[in-house]
Amino acid sequence: MAVQNDKAQSPATLMDVAKEAQVSIATASRVLNGSTRKVRNQSYVKVMEAATKLNYRPNAYAQAVAKGTAPNIVLLVSDISDPYFASVSQGVVKAAAERGISVTIGVAATPHEELEAVRKSVSTRPRGIIISESEYTDAPERQALQTELTQYEASGGRAVFVLNRNLPFPAVDMANDVGARAIAKLIVDSGYTRPAILKGDDAHRSSKERLAGVMEVLDEAGITVDPKAVANGKFSRTDGYAAVMQMARSGLLKPGEGALYDGKGIDSIIALNDVMAIGAMTALRANGIEPGREIGVTGFGDIPYSADVFPPLTTVHLPLAEMGQAAVDSILSNRDDGEATGGTANRLIYVQSAPDVVLRGSLPRR
Template sequence: MEDPPPTPATPATPATPAFPGTSAPPAAPAGPAAPAGLTAPAAPTGSAATLHDVAREAGVSIATASRALNGSARNVRAENVARVRAAAAKLDYEPHLSAQAIAKGSTRTVALVVRDVADPYFSTIAAGVTQAATEAGLIVTMAVADGSPERELEIVRTLRGQRPRIIIVTGSRIEGTTTRDALIEELTQYRTAGGRVVLISQRDLPFGTVTIDDRGGSAALARALLARGYRRFAVFHAAPSLRTSRDRHEGFLSGLDGSGAPAPLAFETGFTRDGGHEAARRLVGRGMGDVEAVFAVNDVMAIGAMTAFREAGLIPGRDIGVAGFDDIAPAVDVLPALTSVAVPLREAGLTAMRLALSTDDPTAHHPLPAQVTLRSSTPHRPTP
């Protein structure tokens, strides 16, 4: 059910390419870069060929040159087309996109604002967006909000100056701030000006939205663990203001509903590896009780927890089941391999672009399924 050449259906391949070397003596590389002036870019001096040049070279008018190169509604005699093409090639002409944008009144740009490119979560989404954009002949410009709502607002504002066809924002997770309202206002403004906006992993906003089914995935995970014989759980979650964490937590609980399993212990901690580690230590410290498995609301927390358990003399997968969420690449390399739920990140990026390009209701919401992936960190429990 996947497109063959371009899109890897599952981002399962943990390949990590890398690169060539240096030209300095291997032993003594230069220091971390002399802090060159980081603020004042020099303006380009030389100049590129213009359509005017091409027209002159080809011995035709600018209008004809334009028509020949971009094939408008009007026709141009074959001979002239050839001459213009030749001239363009000779002069290495490349149309000035800004000029085109201004003449045509529209750009071929999609603006993508993410929270952090270095984060695999967002970079995978970005990959999906970029792929779809390229297929549609669009150029993507990217901005990083760094988790700051103010920065995000500022970005969207200046982005509007680019007059992109589409704005896609992923990573905003602010709840009910005035900054948030301003953002909505800004985006609405943009849309009434003819732009198209799509949000990723956002909810209940009057824009096109693609979401990932955190609740459903967690619920399914809970059911899968029940099926493997686990009944007594602990949940490691982050602050409830963190929407993702809350959704996954609640989803897990709802999956347990009606099973008769006791309410899980809940440990609030950081959304990071160290958070998971810390929560696990706390759990061990207070006595494991009869907890059979822990669900951490993301994989890095789960992995941190596994390490902590091991440090306490417990072997994950044998003495205690562990499950995470996200299905990040190392989940399969860790020992034991981590049960998790895979989220279709790239697919989310693709879908966002599709939504933006479609002519349908521009405020449609589009949920993407998350898929539970059972591994040896949660083996079947021996039936007593």
């Protein structure tokens, strides 16, 4: 009489087969989903025997993914209206279209939304998933996200991050710290000594790296930043505007009693991304202060709008479209990542290892 087991109640999964055959999920996938990657004969036999025993039925779409024939890529961003993400998305869509691949764009603003979006994306079996999102490196969803993507890659898919999170997947990155030190050196060399700094959340990777680079250069130059001069603009134009407006209402910006830097006020604003810088310039004007004349302003990113605002924004150039293209190239490349996805661990794709500073009218020499 046949022995009843839990597998009689639901279809066997790829993970079940791998466990039964005592091989990795990646190896089981290559055997059962028709991958062209080589598998040792002994492993092949073990997987086929386990699949027969468990009555495993391969997923047709998973086979397409493993063979590299799935027709689409999923791109996840936190805010499609943000020019930063729009530029990255443009690079992804253009590079994919040139290869006959469609792109589905999803929006997820928080780590929780990101995890749920990845789970939904994985269920549709796209050829690849590109994540250009929150960068919250200590989020509680981090381990669950890694597990979802590891299983997805084991079935033949590809996952790539735009900006590294130190997870075991390829990541398109740029030298945040190098760019931050370069813009801070320009500020110092231009004669500014009393900056206000607009940063992002403390757990946001790019904000942490850029802030550290800026503070390092200022410290080397003997400039002590007033603690009240550092505000959280949350990497958004609205919050950058609000942060500067709050400083102005509190009497911190202009010279006078209670102003920053022992009553001298600020002479510059260092925003760690462009949209915060643009919001800051609007807030300065609302308080009768002319950016680029009375107070210098810098950004980070060189989004398309940075050259069009007045005065044009001095910033750190990031090749945003090229970053999107590099992510697509990684998805569609021919790579053999070994027996497990750990073979791609911490693979950084540097599009630009030394970001350029673009000097414009918002930071005249004093």
